[in-house]
Amino acid sequence: MTVNxxxxxxxxxxxxxxxxxxxxxHLHDLADAAGQSGWKAWAYPISVDLLLVAAxxxxxxxxxxxxxxxxxxxxxxxxxxxxxxxxxxxxxxNVPAWLRIVVAGWPAxxxxxxxxxxxxxxxxxxxxxxxxxxxxxxxxxxxLHRTDVAPEVDAVPEHTEPAxxxxxxxxxxxxxxxxxxxxxxxxxxxxxxxxxxxxxxxxALPVANLRAQLGLPAPLVDSIAAHLQLT
Numbered sequence: 001m002t003v004n005x006x007x008x009x010x011x012x013x014x015x016x017x018x019x020x021x022x023x024x025x026h027l028h029d030l031a032d033a034a035g036q037s038g039w040k041a042w043a044y045p046i047s048v049d050l051l052l053v054a055a056x057x058x059x060x061x062x063x064x065x066x067x068x069x070x071x072x073x074x075x076x077x078x079x080x081x082x083x084x085x086x087x088x089x090x091x092x093x094n095v096p097a098w099l100r101i102v103v104a105g106w107p108a109x110x111x112x113x114x115x116x117x118x119x120x121x122x123x124x125x126x127x128x129x130x131x132x133x134x135x136x137x138x139x140x141x142x143x144l145h146r147t148d149v150a151p152e153v154d155a156v157p158e159h160t161e162p163a164x165x166x167x168x169x170x171x172x173x174x175x176x177x178x179x180x181x182x183x184x185x186x187x188x189x190x191x192x193x194x195x196x197x198x199x200x201x202x203x204a205l206p207v208a209n210l211r212a213q214l215g216l217p218a219p220l221v222d223s224i225a226a227h228l229q230l231t
Contacts, residue, residue, distance in 0.1 A: 023079055024049070030082040033092035034103035044103070047110045048082075051075040054117045067120065071113040078106070182224060190214065190224045 027045035036044060055072035058065055085099075086092065193213055197205040211221040 020049070023083060026086045027079065027082045029086050029092065030099075031103055033095050034100045035095075036103060044106065047107065048075055048078045051110050051113050051117075052079065054114055058117050067116060071117060074109070074113065182220075182227060186214075187224060187227060191228055194228055 024045040027048055028041050031044035032041040051071060052075035055068050055075060058068035059072060062068070090099075190210060193210065194205040197203070197209070207221065207225045210225060211218060214221055214224075216224075
C-alpha cells in the first residue's frame with residue numbers, strides 16, 4: 001500500500017511540474033512577442049501564477065468572497081489565453097496592438113489584485129445561532145429578617161414553632177376576691193334589681209346588665225355579683 005501511494009504522489013508531482021513548465025513557457029513566449037524582452041518576459045509568468053495562487057488561497061478560506069473569484073478568473077484567463085494564443089492561432093511575429101496593450105498593462109493589474117487579496121480582511125462565515133431557549137434567571141432569595149426590604153407576596157415564610165397554648169382563664173368572679181364588706185344599702189339595691197329581673201324574665205340578672213344599671217366600677221360590681229351569686 002505504501003509503494004502504490006508513493007507512485008501516485010510522484011506522478012501527480014511530475015504532472016504538476018510539466019503543466020507548470022508549459023504554461024510558464026507559453027506566457028514567456030507571448031510576453032516576448034508583445035515586446036517584453038529579457039528578464040521582463042520571464043517575470044510575466046511568475047506574476048500570473050502568483051496571482052492565481054493568491055486568489056485560490058483566498059477562496060479556500062471563504063468560497064463566497066466575490067473579489068477573490070474575480071481575480072481568480074482574471075489570472076486563469078491570462079494563463080489559458082497565453083496557452084491558446086501560442087498554439088498557432090496567433091501570429092507571434094505580428095502581435096496585434098490590443099494584445100500589446102494588455103500585456104503592457106498587466107503588471108499594474110496584477111499588483112492591484114495581489115494587494116487587494118492580501119490586505120482586504122477575510123469575512124468569516126457567522127456561526128449558527130443556537131435555538132436553545134435562554135436560561136431564565138432565578139429570583140434572588142428574600143431575606144425575611146431584613147427590615148429595609150419588604151418581603152414579596154409569594155415569598156415562603158420560615159418555619160416557626162407553634163405558640164404554646166395558654167391555659168383557659170378562670171372566671172373573673174373566682175379570681176377577684178370578694179371585699180370584706182359591701183355597703184348594705186348598695187347591696188340591697190342590687191338585690192332588688194336582680195329580683196325584678198328574675199321576676200320579669202325568669203332568669204338571673206347578667207353581671208353586664210347589673211354593671212350598666214349601677215354605673216359603678218367593674219371590681220365593685222363583680223363583688224356585688226359574687227354576694228348575690230350572679231353569673
